[in-house]
Amino acid sequence: MPRVPRARFGVVFLPESLSDFGALCREAEDNGFDLLGVADSQSVFRELYVALTLAALNTSRIRLGPLVTNPLTRHLVVTASAISSIDELSGGRAMLGIGSGDSAIFTLGAPPATVAGLEDSMATLGQLTGGAAIERDGRRWQVHRSTRRVPVYLAAEGPRTLELAGRVADGVIVGLGLTPDVIRLSLAAIERGARAAGRTLADLDVWWFAKTNVADTREAAVGPITMALAASANHAFRFTLEGKGVPPDLHEKIKSLQREYNSHQHEIAGAGNARLTERWGLTEFLVDRFGIVGTPDDCVAQIRRAMDAGAHQFVITSFVPDPRAFVRRWSREVAAAAS
Amino acid sequence: MNDPVRVHMRVPGTAPMTNLMTLIQSVEAAGFDGAGILDSQMLCRDTFVTLGQAATRTSRLTLFPAVTNPFTRHASVLAGAMETVAELAPGRVKFVIGTGYTSASTIGRKPATLAEMRACIATVKALLAGESVDFDGTPGRLAYAAGRRIPVLMAASGPKAIELAGEIADGVLLLVGFNPGIVETALGYLERGARRAGRRVEDLEVIWAARTGTAATTAEARRMARPTAVHWGILRWGGHWLGPAGLRLPKFDIPDAVGKVYPDLSHAHDWEEAIAATSFVPDEIIAQLCDALGLVGTAEDCARRIVEMSKLGVRNLYLMPFQTFAPPEPEVRAFRDVVFPHLHAAGLR
Numbered sequence: 001m002p003r004v005p006r007a008r009f010g011v012v013f014l015p016e017s018l019s020d021f022g023a024l025c026r027e028a029e030d031n032g033f034d035l036l037g038v039a040d041s042q043s044v045f046r047e048l049y050v051a052l053t054l055a056a057l058n059t060s061r062i063r064l065g066p067l068v069t070n071p072l073t074r075h076l077v078v079t080a081s082a083i084s085s086i087d088e089l090s091g092g093r094a095m096l097g098i099g100s101g102d103s104a105i106f107t108l109g110a111p112p113a114t115v116a117g118l119e120d121s122m123a124t125l126g127q128l129t130g131g132a133a134i135e136r137d138g139r140r141w142q143v144h145r146s147t148r149r150v151p152v153y154l155a156a157e158g159p160r161t162l163e164l165a166g167r168v169a170d171g172v173i174v175g176l177g178l179t180p181d182v183i184r185l186s187l188a189a190i191e192r193g194a195r196a197a198g199r200t201l202a203d204l205d206v207w208w209f210a211k212t213n214v215a216d217t218r219e220a221a222v223g224p225i226t227m228a229l230a231a232s233a234n235h236a237f238r239f240t241l242e243g244k245g246v247p248p249d250l251h252e253k254i255k256s257l258q259r260e261y262n263s264h265q266h267e268i269a270g271a272g273n274a275r276l277t278e279r280w281g282l283t284e285f286l287v288d289r290f291g292i293v294g295t296p297d298d299c300v301a302q303i304r305r306a307m308d309a310g311a312h313q314f315v316i317t318s319f320v321p322d323p324r325a326f327v328r329r330w331s332r333e334v335a336a337a338a339s
Numbered sequence: 340m341n342d343p344v345r346v347h348m349r350v351p352g353t354a355p356m357t358n359l360m361t362l363i364q365s366v367e368a369a370g371f372d373g374a375g376i377l378d379s380q381m382l383c384r385d386t387f388v389t390l391g392q393a394a395t396r397t398s399r400l401t402l403f404p405a406v407t408n409p410f411t412r413h414a415s416v417l418a419g420a421m422e423t424v425a426e427l428a429p430g431r432v433k434f435v436i437g438t439g440y441t442s443a444s445t446i447g448r449k450p451a452t453l454a455e456m457r458a459c460i461a462t463v464k465a466l467l468a469g470e471s472v473d474f475d476g477t478p479g480r481l482a483y484a485a486g487r488r489i490p491v492l493m494a495a496s497g498p499k500a501i502e503l504a505g506e507i508a509d510g511v512l513l514l515v516g517f518n519p520g521i522v523e524t525a526l527g528y529l530e531r532g533a534r535r536a537g538r539r540v541e542d543l544e545v546i547w548a549a550r551t552g553t554a555a556t557t558a559e560a561r562r563m564a565r566p567t568a569v570h571w572g573i574l575r576w577g578g579h580w581l582g583p584a585g586l587r588l589p590k591f592d593i594p595d596a597v598g599k600v601y602p603d604l605s606h607a608h609d610w611e612e613a614i615a616a617t618s619f620v621p622d623e624i625i626a627q628l629c630d631a632l633g634l635v636g637t638a639e640d641c642a643r644r645i646v647e648m649s650k651l652g653v654r655n656l657y658l659m660p661f662q663t664f665a666p667p668e669p670e671v672r673a674f675r676d677v678v679f680p681h682l683h684a685a686g687l688r
């Protein structure tokens with residue numbers, strides 16, 4: 001019988017303040033998390049690479065990096081140089097999560113990166129962090145101090161991007177959802193891409209993005225993270241709803257939510273976006289699709305359901321009023337039971 | 340007592356991170372007022388990673404990017420990064436932005452235009468002040484702007500750039516040279532720009548960049564300064580500053596060896612090769628250029644020149660050691676052991 005991999009967890013923090021950020025990062029490490037991501041949205045959160053500096057200085061084991069940055073708001077050489085600096089500071093623990101851009105670019109009125117643009121950016125970032133010199137715009141680009149190629153993880157929510165991840169990325173942060181059919185659909189897309197490049201699924205480090213909270217009742221857990229569920233509805237289906245396993249009767253409701261979504265309040269608890277899921281009758285759908293949320297037992301059941309469908313590594317959000325208490329409780333009451 | 344002379348040191352992020360923090364702490368311990376962290380993405384560790392870490396490892400030093408540019412990061416990223424560093428080091432940060440030199444040339448683009456500088460500075464100032472700005476029709480603001488005072492300075496080396504700094508920035512980092520004629524001329528440009536905006540030069544923070552190199556003898560300091568002196572004095576200065584500096588130079592044919600130095604003469608990786616490539620310029624002209632450009636000589640020479648220049652009101656310095664990418668340890672020691680005690684004795688510290 002094949003061995004069932006144990007559940008592993010990563011966590012994303014929003015750098016909403018830096019006063020206790022180092023302690024929060026240490027808490028994640030002490031509580032057994034394997035991956036620490038920091039959100040990148042310059043108009044809403046503190047600077048990514050300063051936050052990652054504090055994360056690196058306050059931890060010693062956990063892998064860390066942006067979850068996720070984009071190829072547009074910083075020049076690619078700046079991004080390569082910055083993540084190499086974090087890699088050096090952390091003793092080789094950096095990873096680079098990248099996606100097409102959400103609130104970081106929507107708050108600037110800019111269009112997101114194309115699939116082709118992402119492919120090119122990932123290749124460039126991999127080469128630059130590995131210390132290679134590449135010819136671009138008539139010049140030789142090289143990040144002179146880089147010694148280790150920092151693995152590049154693509155945040156992907158659609159079949160084309162998942163295939164791209166399968167083809168070229170070192171890892172993938174799947175954001176399309178956690179229901180069994182969506183997990184199978186996502187794995188199939190990643191595998192198609194991997195095969196096209198002569199690789200297999202096993203060559204990729206696959207993580208599943210989950211909107212999470214744990215409380216004594218399901219209602220008490222869902223309430224504080226409706227803005228995060230709205231963010232998933234806005235992001236995962238923004239280019240198309242086709243081929244993503246969404247019931248047709250929900251398409252119009254999701255489009256309505258997207259029209260009303262305010263990127264300036266991205267992932268801000270209690271702000272206007274928090275009311276959109278109820279307003280459009282999408283809360284239950286979004287909890288089932290994107291959430292691991294509820295009582296500890298609810299969360300464990302959702303994790304087991306996802307694991308049965310082939311997901312084993314979960315990047316959870318900590319977008320709750322007390323992230324430190326949350327990571328402790330998750331570790332003791334959810335992660336321990338799920339593993 | 341006179342107004343003190345403040346001295347900031349340029350720090351390149353070329354050493355391993357641990358050494359870099361030791362260096363920045365030694366800059367603080369030596370008595371410097373500030374450290375400017377070089378921003379050149381291919382050659383240095385990330386400026387904001389270094390600034391963030393330095394903020395947590397120092398307690399008194401003023402910190403600033405030296406200098407950043409308007410094209411490798413979006414203006415909103417720059418504003419957010421500055422606000423973030425200021426949160427870690429309240430009251431100890433400045434924002435210094437210029438048109439880009441190695442940060443532009445190494446990625447194959449031209450330095451920013453003055454129109455780009457004007458737009459970026461206006462955006463960063465507004466975002467730091469918590470105001471809304473227009474991003475191509477989308478209103479944007481920095482959600483966590485806290486109303487901290489973060490002076491926005493523009494680095495400038497030509498007349499039009501200096502005027503623009505006088506018009507729109509909270510201050511200016513003048514990369515023009517370091518002698519009385521240059522100071523007077525540069526202040527004239529600055530005043531013209533300030534007046535355009537109904538301001539006075541006295542309302543602005545003026546920092547004078549001084550290319551700096553100390554050695555045991557004046558002759559050795561000048562020899563070491565050759566690549567920078569020739570690069571700035573002969574290849575790059577054009578007509579702006581030679582006249583005000585009171586220099587008349589013969590016309591030189593530039594030998595091929597100069598073009599072969601990577602990435603260029605004043606940033607050379609192989610400094611002795613760069614010195615050799617400048618052999619077409621005689622020592623007496625190098626001596627004149629050194630005096631016009633900055634602080635070149637023994638530590639005592641440098642102290643004397645600072646005292647002289649302070650009489651013209653030059654009391655805020657930014658030291659740019661000749662070897663841009665080498666840790667400035669000799670200069671830190673020279674200022675700690677000789678220059679600062681000398682300035683203290685003169686009532687300037």
